[in-house]
Amino acid sequence: MSTLIARAEAHSPAVGFGERLAENQRRVFQIAYSVLGNSADAEDVAQEAFLRAYQKFDSLREAEKFRAWVNRIVFRLALNRKRGYRRRLERDTAWQSMESPAMVDGAKEAEQQVMLDRLRKEIERLPAKLRSVLLLSLVEEMDAADVGVVLGIPAGTVRSRVHTARKLLLEVMQ
Amino acid sequence: MKNACERWKDQLRETALTGARTPQFAEHLQTCANCSAELRDLEARRARLDTLLPLVAQGAEPPADFRARVLAAAEAAGKRRRVRRWQAWTLAGAAATAAIVLVVGAVLHRGTTGKIQPEGLAAAQKLAEWRAPSDSLLATPGQEILRTTPKLGESYLNVPMKAVEEE
Numbered sequence: 001m002s003t004l005i006a007r008a009e010a011h012s013p014a015v016g017f018g019e020r021l022a023e024n025q026r027r028v029f030q031i032a033y034s035v036l037g038n039s040a041d042a043e044d045v046a047q048e049a050f051l052r053a054y055q056k057f058d059s060l061r062e063a064e065k066f067r068a069w070v071n072r073i074v075f076r077l078a079l080n081r082k083r084g085y086r087r088r089l090e091r092d093t094a095w096q097s098m099e100s101p102a103m104v105d106g107a108k109e110a111e112q113q114v115m116l117d118r119l120r121k122e123i124e125r126l127p128a129k130l131r132s133v134l135l136l137s138l139v140e141e142m143d144a145a146d147v148g149v150v151l152g153i154p155a156g157t158v159r160s161r162v163h164t165a166r167k168l169l170l171e172v173m174q
Numbered sequence: 175m176k177n178a179c180e181r182w183k184d185q186l187r188e189t190a191l192t193g194a195r196t197p198q199f200a201e202h203l204q205t206c207a208n209c210s211a212e213l214r215d216l217e218a219r220r221a222r223l224d225t226l227l228p229l230v231a232q233g234a235e236p237p238a239d240f241r242a243r244v245l246a247a248a249e250a251a252g253k254r255r256r257v258r259r260w261q262a263w264t265l266a267g268a269a270a271t272a273a274i275v276l277v278v279g280a281v282l283h284r285g286t287t288g289k290i291q292p293e294g295l296a297a298a299q300k301l302a303e304w305r306a307p308s309d310s311l312l313a314t315p316g317q318e319i320l321r322t323t324p325k326l327g328e329s330y331l332n333v334p335m336k337a338v339e340e341e
Contacts, residue, residue, distance in 0.1 A: 025240055026235070026236060031231070033231060034230055039237075043236065043237065046236065047243065112229075119227070123230065140228075163191070170187055170219055
């Protein structure tokens with residue numbers, strides 16, 4: 001009987017999930033932040049991604065599987081939320097602008113913040129293929145192979161798109 | 175940039191990004207002040223880009239209690255799911271029990287109604303034989319003829335052949 005209980009407990013999502021959460025939370029948060037540009041939304045989206053992972057945890061116990069799955073899902077959720085913003089912005093007239101990251105996160109050098117805002121705008125103007133690759137590559141623990149897994153492209157393509165994106169940014173960031 | 179330097183435009187960006195330069199381009203840089211200045215400008219921009227780009231993703235950290243909050247939310251969601259699953263199983267069990275009771279009841283009921291009790295049979299016979307007192311007033315002469323069904327080839331009017339011959 002005790003063996004049965006122990007086996008049932010071992011299969012409970014609660015066991016092992018906390019560990020996976022600790023391993024992945026920083027990267028998952030950064031992926032969301034890179035797309036959305038503010039902490040509050042990034043936190044919401046990262047939490048949503050982990051809750052979905054919790055529901056599917058039986059098939060995601062393996063560390064690598066969990067990592068790949070949660071990277072992909074948080075990126076998609078963040079993009080969806082961003083699209084939602086854009087639609088709302090287009091609908092709600094131009095005078096209502098998006099909350100500036102500076103207002104949310106505060107305490108950053110004003111000049112650097114201005115430059116960062118400009119850079120974000122320039123990244124937004126990049127072609128979607130280059131933008132996705134660049135944003136994911138900027139996350140600390142994501143190498144070309146990880147980015148490739150999320151986007152379904154080879155690591156070589158990731159590297160060449162990052163290079164192209166940087167070249168375009170170099171041209172526009174005076 | 176002079177028109178003659180246009181051909182080095184892409185090489186300038188490549189060199190600014192990667193530091194690599196072809197021998198021809200290196201030679202050109204030694205003689206062209208414009209391209210050298212352009213390269214210095216692009217290298218400064220690249221340095222700024224290198225500082226700023228990581229901040230796009232790494233400009234913020236998850237809050238300290240993020241893990242605890244996610245775990246609490248996951249636990250709450252798990253509980254809700256367990257309750258919903260338990261409710262579904264209870265409902266399914268109740269439905270199955272009700273279905274079994276109905277089937278068993280129907281079978282038992284059919285078993286008892288299949289056999290007709292002698293008292294019931296006698297009562298039914300009595301009821302079938304019962305005639306209203308006014309029935310005799312409604313009787314017609316033809317009723318007796320119609321009472322029996324004629325055999326094949328016979329008629330309802332069974333007139334004896336003999337009587338016809340006598341006439």
